[in-house]
Amino acid sequence: xxxxxxxxxxxxxxxxxxxxxxxxxxxxxxxxxxxxxxxxxxxxxxxxxxxxxxxxxxxxxxxxxxxxxxxxxxxxxxxxxxxxxxxxxxxxxxxxxxxxxxxxxxxxxxxxxxxxxxxxxxxxxxxxxxxxxxxxxxxxxxxxxxxxxxxxxxxxxxxxxxxxxxxxxxxxxxxxxxxxxxxxxxxxxxxxxxxxxxxxxxxxxxxxxxxxxxxxxxxxxxxxxxxxxxxxxxxxxxxxxxxxxxxxxxxxxxxxxxxxxxxxxxxxxxxxxxxxxxxxxxxxxxxxxxxxxxxxxxxxxxxxxxxxxxxxxxxxxxxxxx
Amino acid sequence: xxxxxxxxxxxxxxxxxxxxxxxxxxxxxxxxxxxxxxxxxxxxxxxxxxxxxxxxxxxxxxxxxxxxxxxxxxxxxxxxxxxxxxxxxxxxxxxxxxxxxxxxxxx
Numbered sequence: 126x127x128x129x130x131x132x133x134x135x136x137x138x139x140x141x142x143x144x145x146x147x148x149x150x151x152x153x154x155x156x157x158x159x160x161x162x163x164x165x166x167x168x169x170x171x172x173x174x175x176x177x178x179x180x181x182x183x184x185x186x187x188x189x190x191x192x193x194x195x196x197x198x199x200x201x202x203x204x205x206x207x208x209x210x211x212x213x214x215x216x217x218x219x220x221x222x223x224x225x226x227x228x229x230x231x232x233x234x235x236x237x238x239x240x241x242x243x244x245x246x247x248x249x250x251x252x253x254x255x256x257x258x259x260x261x262x263x264x265x266x267x268x269x270x271x272x273x274x275x276x277x278x279x280x281x282x283x284x285x286x287x288x289x290x291x292x293x294x295x296x297x298x299x300x301x302x303x304x305x306x307x308x309x310x311x312x313x314x315x316x317x318x319x320x321x322x323x324x325x326x327x328x329x330x331x332x333x334x335x336x337x338x339x340x341x342x343x344x345x346x347x348x349x350x351x352x353x354x355x356x357x358x359x360x361x362x363x364x365x366x367x368x369x370x371x372x373x374x375x376x377x378x379x380x381x382x383x384x385x386x387x388x389x390x391x392x393x394x395x396x397x398x399x400x401x402x403x404x405x406x407x408x409x410x411x412x413x414x415x416x417x418x419x420x421x422x423x424x425x426x427x428x429x430x431x432x433x434x435x436x437x438x439x440x441x442x443x444x445x446x447x
Numbered sequence: 448x449x450x451x452x453x454x455x456x457x458x459x460x461x462x463x464x465x466x467x468x469x470x471x472x473x474x475x476x477x478x479x480x481x482x483x484x485x486x487x488x489x490x491x492x493x494x495x496x497x498x499x500x501x502x503x504x505x506x507x508x509x510x511x512x513x514x515x516x517x518x519x520x521x522x523x524x525x526x527x528x529x530x531x532x533x534x535x536x537x538x539x540x541x542x543x544x545x546x547x548x549x550x551x552x553x554x
Contacts, residue, residue: 130518131552138554264522266544267554345523380488380523388518396488396521 128191133388137261138270139211145277146176146257148183149214154227155179156252158234162242168249172238172319173290175258175297178230181418182222184387185426190220192390230418236442237293237319243446244326248291256281260296263304264384272308275300279309289315291322295346295353295417303350318347320416323441324356331365331444339440340369340408342400342424343378344417352376357416357437364444369411371403379403382427383419397427404432414440456506463505465546472542474499476532483526483536494520495536498543510543511551517543 137147155176164172241248259274278301282290292298295318302316323329339361347353354375361368373379382396401424404413413428414437415421425434466472479496487494494516501509510517520540527536548554 130514131554134548135552135554264541265518265548266541266546267548268545269549270554345521345525349524349528376528377525380521380525382488382521384521384523385519392489392519399488 128388130388133191134265134267137387138265138267140214141257141259141262141270141274143211144214145274146180147261148180148187148220150176150180150183152253154231155255156250158231159238159250159252162235162238164238165249166252167285167287168247169286170246170248170289170291171285171287172241172248172250172293173258173297173301174234174255174293175260175300176255177260177294177297178234178418180257181230181422182226183220185226185422186222187220188386188390191387233418233436233438234293236436236438236446239446240323240329240438240441241291241319243329244323245328246291246322246326251281251285251287254281254285258297258300260300261387263300275305275308279305279312279314282314287314289317291317291319293319295344295351296419298353299346299350318351318353318356320347320353320356320360320437324359329360329363329445331363332447333444335365335440335444337366337440338369338408338411339366340371340404340411340413341374341437342371342381342404342413342415342420343375344415344420345378345380347416348376348378357414360441361414361437364441366440366444369407371400371407373400373403381415381417381420381423383417383423386419386423393423394427397423400424401428401432404428408432412440456509458505459507460505462507466502466505466542469542471545472502472539474503474534474536474539477534478532480531482529482531486525486529488523488525489519489521491516491519495526495540499534499539502539502543511547514547514551517547 140149141147256278258278259271262271262274290301298316298318306312358368379400380396381400382393386393412433415424415434416437421434421436428434477496477499483495498513522537524537530536
């Protein structure tokens with residue numbers, strides 16, 4: 126029996142309404158990636174993480190527990206978790222992340238900021254003030270909660286004098302660039318993905334030789350929602366990598382399965398395995414570059430130890446940074 | 448009436464009204480060609496053309512019978528990329544979720 130959809134969605138939406146994020150995490154876990162980078166607070170242009178990468182270790186842990194409950198009688202008791210979650214943060218108990226995952230996803234955002242600095246981009250960060258963009262509420266069709274969150278984010282940006290945001294993941298890019306303007310009158314924030322920013326920078330030149338073949342996994346959201354297809358390829362080529370393309374690629378890329386993981390974990394895993402097979406058809410134990418935290422988590426899980434699946438920023442930083 | 452013809456199904460005029468006035472659901476251009484089904488990575492036979500047909504016909508009960516399938520959609524837009532009638536399939540699925548969230552789950 127699948128998990129009770131209403132209670133699983135309800136739990137996350139209750140969190141969003143009450144705690145301004147679907148998975149409440151300690152704020153240092155959200156902002157700690159910026160330690161040592163001396164990024165100024167605020168500014169007209171800010172890096173906007175939406176905490177997507179930072180949330181992933183918690184989501185991985187939560188999904189693992191949900192898999193245990195899926196198809197068991199325990200699934201019937203998810204409603205109790207939702208009941209108590211209204212009083213205290215139950216999700217904190219069901220999503221205790223692995224330290225290695227926290228470190229891995231934190232490092233990715235650090236690398237992205239490092240690449241932007243190397244490219245000579247001037248940007249600030251909202252640190253503790255930054256809010257989750259509301260992606261999950263939008264995808265799950267909980268429009269009232271999503272609208273509230275979208276307005277919170279927009280007000281936050283306006284109050285802090287932000288006019289341009291540089292996003293680090295496809296979902297936040299899509300929500301802030303293509304969805305917010307449809308529900309917020311006069312929305313005037315310029316939204317760019319860091320991949321677009323880096324691709325247009327002449328300052329970013331390889332410092333180290335990286336002779337390696339990399340199979341590219343396009344994110345559905347970047348490729349089909351935002352038409353970000355050439356930029357990651359330009360950057361990998363400029364870095365010195367040789368790109369390999371899987372059977373389904375670019376605008377016809379194959380989903381990683383991640384978007385349904387919170388409700389249908391096992392089904393999601395099957396989709397991920399199908400995608401992994403496409404990689405294995407063209408590479409034997411090779412490297413795969415993802416550009417979305419959800420893709421990376423889903424594909425890593427589906428691949429086991431067979432492939433080196435890393436975020437594209439991890440490969441770029443090896444070539445472009447000291 | 449032969450056995451196989453949507454027996455035991457009731458049209459809900461209120462549902463049609465809510466869908467029609469939403470301005471967000473638009474599947475009238477769907478030609479039922481089946482490309483969306485053929486390319487879906489979830490291999491879901493039902494999505495999206497049958498769901499859209501139920502919706503346009505006001506068959507709310509049939510639609511709600513398939514709630515799980517509506518939430519199984521990845522919103523990956525592979526279907527939309529290949530749709531010859533330019534139907535905004537992902538946005539339509541999202542609309543159905545939005546309807547269920549509000550009217551059934553009371554979120």
